Each structure stands twice: as structure tokens, then as C-alpha cells.
């Protein structure tokens with residue numbers, strides 16, 4: 285049984301030359317330096333960041349302070365079991381999540397005082413949100429009004445999908461990969477179950493949608509436009525948007541980022557974007573659109589380990605859409621599956637219909653057909669897995 289779910293190893297960052305290793309050994313130190321350059325923190329925070337810089341490459345996993353507000357969560361998520369091991373020995377997902385948790389500790393995010401609640405990634409998020417590219421994308425929305433309904437649906441779905449390519453952490457070490465279009469024998473979209481997605485959300489069907497967001501800025505804006513469009517066309521009557529409870533993976537969206545994105549929409553160049561912004565504002569006000577920030581959303585475990593309350597919540601929706609690479613990793617278990625492993629098998633644990641809208645930025649992939657995989661590998665070696673130039677729309681409808 286070559287595609288048996290039990291056969292795939294969990295990703296760990298131990299092998300030099302591997303993508304997970306480069307994230308731990310190169311990307312994390314680069315992120316600390318970026319944060320140090322972004323704020324005039326003063327000596328105490330600067331020292332704490334220097335200590336994390338030393339620890340995250342050469343040290344071992346250390347416990348959280350005894351008064352950390354989320355200590356109980358991290359204990360439940362296996363912190364004690366990993367304490368004392370190197371960052372390169374523990375599951376990659378754990379190492380990355382805990383790195384961001386310790387980064388927030390170092391900059392005083394959780395500590396009562398002047399730096400509490402100051403997002404270390406906010407300057408880069410705002411720069412992206414207010415870029416000329418975002419203006420162009422928002423102005424271009426007006427032209428969608430002239431398209432037939434199916435084409436408009438498709439344009440907004442693809443806007444949300446490809447918005448995932450704009451990921452600030454990824455750009456730090458992607459050799460320009462996220463903005464580069466590679467010529468390969470395979471189309472950019474490697475799997476496309478969008479027919480199943482639309483069938484789950486027929487106009488007038490009273491569907492309830494849960495969208496688990498990924499990045500702020502140029503990803504969250506098209507995610508919001510998709511939600512606004514689905515509400516406006518009656519494909520969805522209620523929507524829930526899951527955000528992160530605190531800054532995470534550099535560009536992941538928090539409630540503060542949602543508010544920035546909404547203001548960007550209501551002040552946008554282009555009538556269509558402004559209209560969507562106003563309607564989203566009203567939908568939040570009257571609870572047609574609800575926002576959630578569950579602690580598990582910034583936790584270090586795959587979704588098959590989600591707590592009962594979150595499981596019950598996802599089960600209530602007609603469809604849950606998970607955005608981005610990290611949510612995909614958490615959905616299918618952060619394992620190195622054979623790429624032809626059926627998506628439906630590895631997502632069978634998820635409570636209810638689930639869709640992944642994801643550009644490929646890590647080694648994890650499932651649900652490809654053998655010809656697609658062979659074509660990609662012949663053209664690019666294994667680069668297609670991490671270059672951010674390919675995407676999937678994968679849906680398990682039942």
C-alpha cells in the first residue's frame with residue numbers, strides 16, 4: 285500500500301539542504317533581524333531578541349515563563365515533551381509555531397507594559413496593504429461587473445487563491461520565487477475541484493461558509509472580496525472568518541489586520557471595492573459575518589488534533605475553506621505524503637466538507653495525478669513543491 289496514510293513521515297527540519305532546515309537555519313534568523321530593524325525597541329527587548337537569535341539555531345527548546353497567559357495551551361500541545369531537544373529534532377510544525385511564540389515573548393507582546401500588543405510585523409503588513417499593486421487590483425474589480433456570473437465567481441475564487449502567493453515570510457528567502465512565474469509543462473493550477481466547491485454553494489441554497497484565513501494584506505483583501513461576493517450573490521447567507529489570535533508566521537491576519545483591510549476597501553479606488561467594503565462592514569455589524577480567533581489557530585498541531593469546540597464549529601458549516609500553505613500542512617498532517625495520496629483520505633478526519641485554496645510553498649502535497657507529478661518533476665526537479673508558482677483548489681465534498 286504505497287499511498288497508505290500511515291506510511292508518510294512527519295516533517296522535521298533536521299536534514300541540511302532540505303526546505304524545513306533552511307526555514308529554521310536561515311529564515312528564522314532573518315525574521316529576527318527584520319523585526320530588530322523595524323522598531324526602536326530599547327536594550328531589554330533587543331537583548332531578548334539576540335538571545336532568541338542564538339537559541340533558535342544553536343540552542344534547545346526552552347519552556348515558557350511560568351506566568352505565560354497561554355501556558356496551559358502549550359502544555360496541552362506537547363511543549364514539555366519537546367523541551368530540551370534542538371529545534372531541528374522536533375516536528376517542523378512545532379518548531380515554527382513555537383519560534384513565533386517566543387518571538388512575541390521577546391518583543392513584549394504578552395507582557396503588561398508599553399510594548400504589549402504591538403505587532404512586530406505590522407510595518408511590513410501595512411507596506412504591502414498600501415502598495416501600488418493593491419491599488420491596481422482594487423481598481424480592476426470594477427471590470428468584473430461586465431463578466432457573466434460564472435466568470436465573476438471564478439475570478440473572485442482565483443483572486444483569493446493566488447492572493448496566497450503574497451506571503452511576507454516567504455519572500456524573505458524565496459529568491460524572488462513568489463513573484464516569479466516559471467515556465468513548466470504543468471499548468472499553474474495542479475488540481476482544480478472548483479466544480480465541487482460551487483455545487484456546495486448554489487445561489488439561494490442558504491449555505492453557511494467558514495473561511496480560515498491565512499495572510500493579511502494582499503491575501504486577506506481578496507478573501508474578503510470573495511466572502512462579500514458570495515454573500516451578495518446569495519450563494520452564502522452566513523459566513524465566519526477565522527483569524528489568528530496574535531501575530532504569527534510574519535504575515536498571518538489578526539483582527540487588527542482585518543480592520544486595516546476593511547478600511548482599505550472602504551477607501552479604495554474603484555466603486556466595486558468600496559461597495560464590497562461597505563457591505564462587509566454592515567455584515568460584521570449585523571453578524572451575517574462573524575469573526576473568530578481561536579487559540580488553536582496559532583497552535584503547533586495538525587487539524588486532526590483540534591479541540592472539541594472547534595470541531596463542533598467546523599461541523600456546523602456547509603463548507604470550510606482553508607487558505608494557504610500552513611493550513612494545508614495542518615489539514616493533511618504535515619507529512620511527506622506520496623503526491624498521489626488521495627486528498628479525501630488524508631482529510632477524512634475533518635468534520636464536514638472542506639476546501640483547500642493553496643499555493644505550494646512547502647514539500648507537503650497530496651491529490652495530484654501521476655502524470656502531473658511526473659511532468660513537474662521532469663521540468664523542475666522538486667522545486668515545484670516550494671516555489672510558490674503552483675496552486676491547488678482541492679475539495680472533499682462529503
Ligand SMILES: O=P(O)(O)OC[C@@]1(O)O[C@H](CO)[C@@H](O)[C@@H]1O
Pocket residue numbers: 307311380448451453454498499533607608609610611613644645646
Ligand atoms: O501559510 P502560508 O502563508 O501560505 O505559507 C507559510 C509558509 O511560507 O511558511 C512555511 C515556512 O515557514 C511554509 O510552510 C510556507 O511556505
